[in-house]
Amino acid sequence: MFKKIPLAGIAAACMLAFAFPAAISAQANTHTVQKGESIYKIAKEYGVSTHQVQAMNNKSNASIFPGEELKLPVIPSKSEKDLLSRLVEAEAKGESYAGKVAVATVVLNRVESDLFPNSLYGVIHDGIQFSPVLNGTINQPASAESKQAVDEALAYQGYGRESLFFYNPDKAQSSYLSSKEVTTVIGDHVFLR
Known part of the structure; x- marks a missing residue:
């Protein structure tokens, strides 16, 4: 009574099921x-x-x-924490620990904001927001310091929900961001709301 399902179809369904778990x-x-x-x-x-x-x-x-x-607060799965840690590593490599915490905090603030997708995966993969997603450096492993910075940002959600943007003015110019209010400057990054 059961129809035979081609093995390739099962494999494709499994790949799709595991390819996007963080999206939800x-x-x-x-x-x-x-x-x-x-x-x-x-x-x-x-x-x-x-x-x-x-x-x-x-x-x-x-x-x-x-x-x-x-x-x-946002409570990420293990794979989402890894994704956020890899983004922090790629975006804030060479920045101070405080700068790494601030980058993770911006992502978490965006999940909470009505202006951005309401999931970590959605925020991180939202169009052209983060250059590491576009250039593939997000696929490199995160350092222990970046992982610790993500843990700290997660532990302090709600205590500083102001910054929704950051950029390095030496590497990028944006008329959109120049109209935003600066919340802090940490290392080479300017944080804004």
């Missing part, structure tokens, strides 16, 4: 508060700190109300 995984998360929940319970459920949930939602205390929509 780490997305901008929200949680609708239910009766009886607390920030502590919500944070524990998602494996993040209560302070981070408060920071993500600009809360000075732990008061929440049923029906309230809370923003939650």
Whole structure:
């Protein structure tokens, strides 16, 4: 009763299933508060700190109300963390550790922003945003320092959601970016919102 499926068809389906797993995984998360929940319970459920949930939602205390929509930090899969680490390595090679954390933070801020795709994969592969995606250097392995910078940026989501752009003015000129407000300068990179 079963039709024979060509082996090549199965192989193609498997390749597609594994080629794009990051496209649907780490997305901008929200949680609708239910009766009886607390920030502590919500944070524990998602494996993040209560302070981070408060920071993500600009809360000075732990008061929440049923029906309230809370923003939650991006929680990437292992492959997404690797992708972000490789982007940081390629974009900020030769920059300070703080510069690497800031580059990772820009990507995470974009996932949270309504101006960009709501997944790590989507932000990183969004058109011509990042030159390492275009020139293939994103495929090189990340250093231990870049991986640590990504971990730090993930741990501090919500504490500095301002920068959405960065560039090296010695290597690129942009009238679009020149109209943006500078948030900080770290090494050769200018960060903007």
